[in-house]
Amino acid sequence: MNTGRDDAGRGTRGASLNDEAERRTARAVARPGVGIVGAGAVGTALGVAISRAGWPVVAVASRDAGQRDRFCVLVPGARAFIEPAAIADVADLIIVAVPDDAIADVAGQIRLRSGQAIVHTSGAVGAGVLAEAAIEGGDVGAFHPLVSFTSDVERSVAGIAGTTIAVEGDDRLVELLADLAEAIGGTTVRLLPGTKAAYHAAAVLASGGLIALLDAIVALGAVAGMDERDSLAVYGRLMEQTLANARGVGVAASLTGPITRGDVGTVAAHIATLEVNAPDVVELYLAMARRQLRIAQDRGALSPNQVARVRRVLAKDR
Secondary structure (H helix, E strand, O other), rough: OOOOOHHHHHHHHHHHHHHHHHHHHHEEEHOOOOOOOOOEEEHHHHHHHHHOOOOOOEEEEOOOHHHHHHHHHHHHOOOOEEOHHHHOOOOEOOOOOOOOHHHHEEEEEEEEOOOOEEOOOOOOOOOHHHHHOOOOOOOEEEEEEEEOOOOOOOHHHHHOOOOOOEEOHHHHHHHHHHHHHHHHHEEEEEEOOOHHHHHHHHHHOHHHHHHHHHHHHHHHHHHHOOOOHHHHHHHHHHHHHHHHHHHHOHHHHHOOOHHOOOOHHHHHHHHHHHHHHHHHHHHHHHHHHHHHHHHHHHHHHOHHHHHHHHHHHHHHHO
């Protein structure tokens, strides 16, 4: 019998692979029954995505009969409840997908037992808002997919693939949530304590803020004779190129335009035409221009004199 180190090494590697396979099998077997409170855009899309990933979605709770019925059609096998309290009797992982202001009220109606967990999908509220649900046992956390959810379920489900999902909770719960995120095609990030509001504010700028910016762009395109479709085609392409540049060389290095060059006359002309044709866009333009000026100044793209001249134009009383 050969008991040399090579054979021993192979034996160790084989055992390691077997152990990993057993751990994966155990995780698959241990997938908890998922219950979702809220059958709106977020809750329904998550229910569909989780069910399609092979995790059991056993229940939904919603006071809206139409939303409950739609959820159960899209997620066969899910039991429907009106009140959140009932969901703790059948689900081990409860996902609260309701507006932020309603999360505490939902938590107050649910009582977990040991071995159960409850998470919410808010990007701004901490997991502590769920504490009342766990006063008799169980764990609390958060599971926030960075997705722009809409009433189009298939579009929202498709948007989950490749997205970042911010998670909170103790180590065991975070590991479970990471498995769930991976199953539905996402990747997780565990936020630093006390940073959730900043994280969510950035998300709002990236989504709702972008829509506000697009709305302003479309308004200015209309002055030039373009409809919404034309404006999105023309300026959307430029936005895509700018985003690609930022990814490639960094945000600051990607800044271009009249402020970076110190073209005071051009900036003044922009402000003048906005005041006449789109006065409600002036404030947005000025705020973004000041941010650009700071970036350009930090980058060393402008002389102190150029910075002062641009700043005077932006600060002019109007």
